[in-house]
Amino acid sequence: MIYIIGSGIAGLSAAVALKIAGYKVTVITKKIDGGSTPIAKGGIAVAISSDDSPEIHAEDTIRVGDGLCDVKTVRYVTQEGRHAIETLESWGFEFEKGLRLEGGHSKRRVMFKTDETGGEIFRFLLNKAKYLGIPVIEDKVTDLIVKDNTIRGFVTAGRGIINDAEKVVLATGGYAYLFEYTSTQPTNIGEGMALAFKAGAILSDMEFIQFHPTVAKLDGETFLMTETLRGEGAKVVNENGERFLFNYHPKGELAPRDILSRAIYMEMLKGHNAFMDLRDIDNFDQKFPVVSAYLKRHNKDPKKDLIPISPAAHFVDGGVRVNIRGETSINNLYAIGEVSDSGLHGANRLASNSLLEGLVFGVNLPYYVELEWEGISTNDGIINSIRVIDDSSSPSSLPLEQIRKLNWENLGIIRNHERLNKLTSIYxxxxxxxxxxxxxxxxxxxxxxxxSRGNHYREDFPNKDPKWEKRIYFRVFNS
Ligand SMILES: Cc1cc2nc3c(=O)[nH]c(=O)nc-3n(C[C@H](O)[C@H](O)[C@H](O)COP(=O)(O)OP(=O)(O)OC[C@H]3O[C@@H](n4cnc5c(N)ncnc54)[C@H](O)[C@@H]3O)c2cc1C
Known part of the structure; x- marks a missing residue:
C-alpha cells in the first residue's frame, strides 16, 4: 500500500495518478478541505502559448529565485508543466480559455478557472479520487516509523500504528499558519516537515517565507486580496486616506510583492492602519465575483467602504529536501508540494509556480516509485546537525497563538539578529x-x-552577499 499524507493538489494528484497506474493507495489527511489548495486563487503557471517556452518560464523562475534555485529542478518542472496540465485535462478538468499575466512572469502563462482555481482543482481531484475508490480518511499523522533509513510505517492520532506502508508520500503543505497574520488555513503548521526531520530526513531553505502584501481579515475570515485588484486600480491607503506606498517605491501599489509587504508593515509599525480602497474599480461585482461575495458576507460595500488589510505569511519555499522524483533522504519516503523543497523556488517563489510544482510531482510519481533509490545531494550548501530534545514527558506549555505572535514579530517581514536570537532561545x-x-x-x-536575499530580509545585513549563494541544510544529530 502507498500512503499519501495530505489532500491538497500534490497529495490528491499523486493518489489519482498512482491509482490509475495500478497501485493501491490510501490518502490520510488531517482535514480534507484543509491546506492551501482549496483556497488558492490565481492559477497555475505553465508555458503553453506560442510566444512562450519552458526555457523562458525557467529564466523567470530563476531570476525571482535570487541565486538559490536548483536549475535542474527548474528545467524539469517548467518542461513537465504541459504534460501535467494535459494529464489533469485528460482526467476531465477544464480550464477557462485564455492565460493571465502575473507579477514576475515575462509572458502570459497563468491558467485558471474562475477566481478560485485552487478550489476548483481541489474539488475536481477529490471527486476523481472518490470515483476511483481511493479511501480519503481524516486522521492526523503524528510520527513516522523509520528503520535502517527506510520507512516502515507511521502513527496516526486516531488509528495508532499503520505498518503496511510500502511507501509513504508526504504532501502536508507548508507552515505559513505559524504566523499571526497568514493567508492559509490552520492545518498548515509544518507537521510534515517536523515528522520527516525527526525521522532523519534532511530539510533545507527553512528561512525563506513569502509574505503576501494584501490579505484582508473581516470578522476572523482571512481573504487574499489578489494582485489583479491593484492592477485594476485598487489603492492602498492609511487611515488618513494617504497613498503611503509612494513614499517607499515610485510604482506605489504596483511595486514588487516584497517591497509592498515591507512598506505596509513599516507603516503599521509606525502605528498606522492599512486599507484597500476599491472605489475606483468599475463593474466590481462582475470582475471580482469571489471578492465581492467575501465583502458581502461581511457587510462591506466596495463602492463605499475601505477594507482593512495587512501583509501575511503566504507560502514557504523550504522544507523536506527532495530530488526531482520527490525522493527524500529516507528510502521510500517521498515529499511533494509545499512540504518539500525541490529547489524550484530558491529564495523566492515565482507566483503560480507552487500549484504547478504540486501537480508535476504528483502526476509524475508513478514513473518513479519503482526506480532504484537515488536520494538527495547536499553539495550546494552547509549542513547543520541538530539534536532533538525528547520532551515527550513534559511538553512545552507555549500556546500556538503565542508562537504565531512571536514569529510574526521576530521571524516576519523585517528580521535582525536580536529578534531571531530571542526566538532561538525561547524555542x-x-x-x-x-x-x-x-x-x-x-x-x-x-x-x-x-x-538579505529573496524574501529573507535582514535589516542588520540589508545586502545580498555572494558568499551566501548556498543552501542551509538541517539534519538530526545521531550520536
Ligand atoms: C490564499 C492562497 C492563495 C494561493 N494562490 C495560489 C495561486 O494562485 N497559484 C499557486 O501556484 N499557488 C497559490 N498558493 C500557494 C498554493 O496554494 C500552495 O502552495 C499549494 O496549494 C500547496 O499544495 P499542497 O498539496 O502541497 O498542500 P496543501 O494544499 O496545503 O495541503 C496540505 C494537506 O496536508 C494535510 N495535513 C497537514 N498536516 C497533516 C498531518 N499531520 N497529518 C495528516 N494530514 C496533514 C492538510 O489537511 C492538507 O490536506 C496560494 C496559497 C494561499 C494560502
Whole structure:
C-alpha cells in the first residue's frame, strides 16, 4: 500500500495518478478541505502559448529565485508543466480559455478557472479520487516509523500504528499558519516537515517565507486580496486616506510583492492602519465575483467602504529536501508540494509556480516509485546537525497563538539578529511539538543567513552577499 499524507493538489494528484497506474493507495489527511489548495486563487503557471517556452518560464523562475534555485529542478518542472496540465485535462478538468499575466512572469502563462482555481482543482481531484475508490480518511499523522533509513510505517492520532506502508508520500503543505497574520488555513503548521526531520530526513531553505502584501481579515475570515485588484486600480491607503506606498517605491501599489509587504508593515509599525480602497474599480461585482461575495458576507460595500488589510505569511519555499522524483533522504519516503523543497523556488517563489510544482510531482510519481533509490545531494550548501530534545514527558506549555505572535514579530517581514536570537532561545528542537521544532529551525536558519536575499530580509545585513549563494541544510544529530 502507498500512503499519501495530505489532500491538497500534490497529495490528491499523486493518489489519482498512482491509482490509475495500478497501485493501491490510501490518502490520510488531517482535514480534507484543509491546506492551501482549496483556497488558492490565481492559477497555475505553465508555458503553453506560442510566444512562450519552458526555457523562458525557467529564466523567470530563476531570476525571482535570487541565486538559490536548483536549475535542474527548474528545467524539469517548467518542461513537465504541459504534460501535467494535459494529464489533469485528460482526467476531465477544464480550464477557462485564455492565460493571465502575473507579477514576475515575462509572458502570459497563468491558467485558471474562475477566481478560485485552487478550489476548483481541489474539488475536481477529490471527486476523481472518490470515483476511483481511493479511501480519503481524516486522521492526523503524528510520527513516522523509520528503520535502517527506510520507512516502515507511521502513527496516526486516531488509528495508532499503520505498518503496511510500502511507501509513504508526504504532501502536508507548508507552515505559513505559524504566523499571526497568514493567508492559509490552520492545518498548515509544518507537521510534515517536523515528522520527516525527526525521522532523519534532511530539510533545507527553512528561512525563506513569502509574505503576501494584501490579505484582508473581516470578522476572523482571512481573504487574499489578489494582485489583479491593484492592477485594476485598487489603492492602498492609511487611515488618513494617504497613498503611503509612494513614499517607499515610485510604482506605489504596483511595486514588487516584497517591497509592498515591507512598506505596509513599516507603516503599521509606525502605528498606522492599512486599507484597500476599491472605489475606483468599475463593474466590481462582475470582475471580482469571489471578492465581492467575501465583502458581502461581511457587510462591506466596495463602492463605499475601505477594507482593512495587512501583509501575511503566504507560502514557504523550504522544507523536506527532495530530488526531482520527490525522493527524500529516507528510502521510500517521498515529499511533494509545499512540504518539500525541490529547489524550484530558491529564495523566492515565482507566483503560480507552487500549484504547478504540486501537480508535476504528483502526476509524475508513478514513473518513479519503482526506480532504484537515488536520494538527495547536499553539495550546494552547509549542513547543520541538530539534536532533538525528547520532551515527550513534559511538553512545552507555549500556546500556538503565542508562537504565531512571536514569529510574526521576530521571524516576519523585517528580521535582525536580536529578534531571531530571542526566538532561538525561547524555542528548541522539540520532539513532541512540531510547531516549536519548525519555528526553531526557521528562526535558526534566518539567523545563520547573514544577508538579505529573496524574501529573507535582514535589516542588520540589508545586502545580498555572494558568499551566501548556498543552501542551509538541517539534519538530526545521531550520536
Ligand atoms: C490564499 C492562497 C492563495 C494561493 N494562490 C495560489 C495561486 O494562485 N497559484 C499557486 O501556484 N499557488 C497559490 N498558493 C500557494 C498554493 O496554494 C500552495 O502552495 C499549494 O496549494 C500547496 O499544495 P499542497 O498539496 O502541497 O498542500 P496543501 O494544499 O496545503 O495541503 C496540505 C494537506 O496536508 C494535510 N495535513 C497537514 N498536516 C497533516 C498531518 N499531520 N497529518 C495528516 N494530514 C496533514 C492538510 O489537511 C492538507 O490536506 C496560494 C496559497 C494561499 C494560502
Amino acid at each position: 528548541y528542537p522539540s520532539r513532541s511539538r512540531p510547531d516549536i521544532l519548525v519555528s526553531y529551525l526557521a528562526a535558526l536558519a534566518a539567523d545563520i543567513r547573514t544577508e
